[in-house]
Amino acid sequence: MVLVLTRTYFPEGTNGKLECEGKFICNTIELPWKNNETKVSCIPEGKYFIRKRYSRKFKWHLEVIEVKSRSFILFHPANKAMKELNGCIAPVTKISGAGLGLMSRKAFTKLRTIVYKALDEKQRVLIIIKS
Template identity: 60%
Template sequence: MVLVLNRTYFPEGTQGALEWNGTLVCYAIELPWLENQRRISCIPEGEYVLQKRFSPKFKWHLHLQNVPGRDFILIHPANDAKKELLGCIAPVTIHTGIGKGSASRIALEKLTTLVYAAMGRNEEVKIRIQYKKLVL
């Protein structure tokens, strides 16, 4: 299974749309692209294996494996990239501004339901992150 995150970059943040088999699953928000600098930039485009992860703070969420130059890049709930993200990806139900969205926990639940079902069938799940100008 390969999820595709289509991104559009802005100086204030990165907007995305997460799709599976050409169907929109949810939107995404991230920090702006600042040359992959830790804690202030989104991660590089590419393909990454996803792993199921639990933490007391985010509960069940996703962890991207082997991100160049970065550790613990997660897909977790957040509604404001600059205030709540340190390089991670936040699924959102709707974009409300650049790097901002709403109903992130609902979007994460929708996403993890899909991904965890595939993992339960012993499928490897990847995310392909790529540039594609989104219509906002």
């Protein structure tokens, strides 16, 4: 499975559109681009794999792996990138501003269902991040 995240950058945050094989899944919000600095920047554009991950805080969610100079880059619910993200990606149902979104849990559940189904079928899940 190949996911494509197309980003638009703003000083206050990064907005994106996530698709699979040309089909829209959800919008996304992230921190602004700040040269891949830990906890204050979105991750660099490129190709990465996604796997399942569990934590007490986020329960079952998704992790973007093998990001240069970064770790624990997650897909998890959040509606305000600057307040709720440390470099992660938040699926949102609707964009409400730069780095701001609405109904993140709904969008996250939709994304997780799609990705977990592919992973359960032993598919590798690749995400291509571009602008």
